[in-house]
Amino acid sequence: xxxxxxxxNPEPKxxxxxxxxxxxxxxxxxxxxxxxxxxxxxxxxxxxxxHALALDPATCVLHYAQAVFDGLKAFRGADGKIRLFRxxxxxxxxxxxxxxxxxxxxxxxxxxxxxxxxxxxxxxxxPKLPGTALYIRPTVIATEPFLGVRPSESYxxxxxxxxxxAYYPExxxxxxxxxxxxxxxxxxGGLGAAKTAANYAASLYPAEEAHRLxxxxxxYLDGAEHRFLEEVGTMNIMLKIGEEVIxxxxxGSILAGITRESVLALLGDWGIKVVERPISIEEVVxxxxxxxxxxxxxxxxxxxxxxxxxxxxKEKRYVIRNGGIGTLTQRLYDAIVGIQYGxxxxxxxWAKPLALPEPALA
Ligand code: COI
Numbered sequence: 262x263x264x265x266x267x268x269x270n271p272e273p274k275x276x277x278x279x280x281x282x283x284x285x286x287x288x289x290x291x292x293x294x295x296x297x298x299x300x301x302x303x304x305x306x307x308x309x310x311x312h313a314l315a316l317d318p319a320t321c322v323l324h325y326a327q328a329v330f331d332g333l334k335a336f337r338g339a340d341g342k343i344r345l346f347r348x349x350x351x352x353x354x355x356x357x358x359x360x361x362x363x364x365x366x367x368x369x370x371x372x373x374x375x376x377x378x379x380x381x382x383x384x385x386x387x388p389k390l391p392g393t394a395l396y397i398r399p400t401v402i403a404t405e406p407f408l409g410v411r412p413s414e415s416y417x418x419x420x421x422x423x424x425x426x427a428y429y430p431e432x433x434x435x436x437x438x439x440x441x442x443x444x445x446x447x448x449x450g451g452l453g454a455a456k457t458a459a460n461y462a463a464s465l466y467p468a469e470e471a472h473r474l475x476x477x478x479x480x481y482l483d484g485a486e487h488r489f490l491e492e493v494g495t496m497n498i499m500l501k502i503g504e505e506v507i508x509x510x511x512x513g514s515i516l517a518g519i520t521r522e523s524v525l526a527l528l529g530d531w532g533i534k535v536v537e538r539p540i541s542i543e544e545v546v547x548x549x550x551x552x553x554x555x556x557x558x559x560x561x562x563x564x565x566x567x568x569x570x571x572x573x574x575k576e577k578r579y580v581i582r583n584g585g586i587g588t589l590t591q592r593l594y595d596a597i598v599g600i601q602y603g604x605x606x607x608x609x610x611w612a613k614p615l616a617l618p619e620p621a622l623a
Contacts, residue, residue: 263381263382264374264378265293265308265378266307266308267291267308267382268307268308268309268310269291269310270290270310270311273290274290276289276385276386276388276424277424279388279389279393279426280390282393282424282425282426283425283426284396284425284426284428284563285396285425286423287423287424288422289311289386289395289421289422289424290382290383291308291309291311291422292308292309292310292311292379292419292420292421293306293307293378293379293418293419293420294308294309294417294419295375295417295418296415296416296418297365297415297417297418298414298415299415303365303368303371308382311421314417316404317406318406319407319408320402320403320405320406321403321404321405322403322404322413324408325403325410326457326458326462327362327363327402327403328400328401328402328457328458328459329355329358329359329361329364329401329455329456329457329458330358330398330399330401330456330458331351331352331354331355331358331398331399331456332351332396332397332398332456332562333345333346333348333351333376333396333397333519333562334346334395334396334425334562334601335380335387335394335395335615336394336395336601336602336612337387337388337389338603338604339604340603342603342614343380343387343614343615344601344603344612344613344614344615345376345377345380345612346600346601346612347519347523347611347612347613348376348377348613349369349613351376351399351519352367352369352370352372352373352376354456354519355367355369355399355401355456356369357454357455357517358455358456358457359401361452361454361455361457362412362457363412364401364403364412364416365416367401367418372399372418375399375418376399376420377615379420380395380422380615383395383422386422387424388424391602392426392427392432393425394425394601395422395424395425396425397420397422398421399418399419399420400418400419400420400421401416401417401418402416402417403415403416404416428495428564428565428567429477429567431567433565433566433567433586433594434568434570434586435567435568435571435582435585435586436477436567436568436569437475437476437477437569437570437572437573437578438477438478438479438480438493438572438573439474439476439478439574440482440490440542440545440572440573440574441467441471441480441481441482442482442542443467443487444466444467444470444479444481445484446463446479446481446491446492446494446514447463447481447484447491447514448484448485449513449514450513453513453515454513454514454516454517456516460494461494464479464494467481468494471573474573476571476573478493478495478496478559479494480492480493480498480572481494482542483514483539488542488543489509489539489540489541489542490509490539490540490542490545491514491515492509492515492516492518493559493561495561495563495564496518496520496559496560496561496564496567497518497520497521497559497560498559498569499524499560500554500556500557501554501555501589502548502555503553504533504534505534505535506528506533506534506536506589507535507536507537507538507540508535508536508537509538509539509540510537511537519562520560520562520564520565520566521560521561523560523597523611524560524593524597525537526609527593527596527597528593531592533589545572546574546579549572549579549581554581555581556568556581556587556588556589556590557569557581557587558587558590558593565598566590566593566594566597568582568586568587568590
């Protein structure tokens, strides 16, 4: 039933009702695991019952955060078919993240197969309700018990699955974001372009401050001049000003979002002008005041397309489009979600059917 050795979970759980799903709180019955040892390479890919990891307290990932991850989703379409959204792009990005953290490369084809095999085993966990999905979280951690600061000589690659609903409690409703230059997410040459655990650790403190002020997320500005928009940490950012869509360029400090690149491709198909250029917070505030900035949204795997209804900056709050969803934002949401659930044309073949034999494992 799978190309990898499989140990079935003797105590499978009942998946929770789709309508109760939040983000990342529930996990399925199995996980994919593979080890690495210096001189041996990656070995023993396998699927096991979901289990806790036992780590020596000296394990270097616990001290120096040599860890990367990625995140993608499997969707159950109205036709009952399960589709993975651009798993090849996620496998490629995982390897780019590994390279930045001196983690030995994984075979991208094997990574993609690990997603398929695990989702296949746990396919009864792919929820049905529109807006829900099975989130796939591949992770690589350094496992050598060693306190010197150098790359580990052993690693663990694992994949876990979580049935999810909307990432933000707002769902598709507009979120409030706070632009800040006080805290920096990343600088060019740093870790910002890689999906490392450390980037998210760095985002916790500013995010807590933003929450206290009533914002959902932080919009980071560049680390040098504290003026140019970077990203939101859980999503890339896009703005419609006049007839143009503007998004910050991937300058080495921003994560290359797969939803970001998908949206840019769709906008191109629709004949909408897209400009990847640095855009300052002053320009954004001036465009809101002039009424030329009509839509602002974030893109991300977890966040999908998330309209921004309010922007905070320097004690002021700017309401965008009366706090509602823009026409283009809604069109993008519908197009991406349509491809993911198999209800809209997918000329580029982004949504890859799982194509596993039925019936599903009960
Ligand atoms: C994602 O969109 O997959 C993310 O990684 C954002 C967050 C959940 C870490």
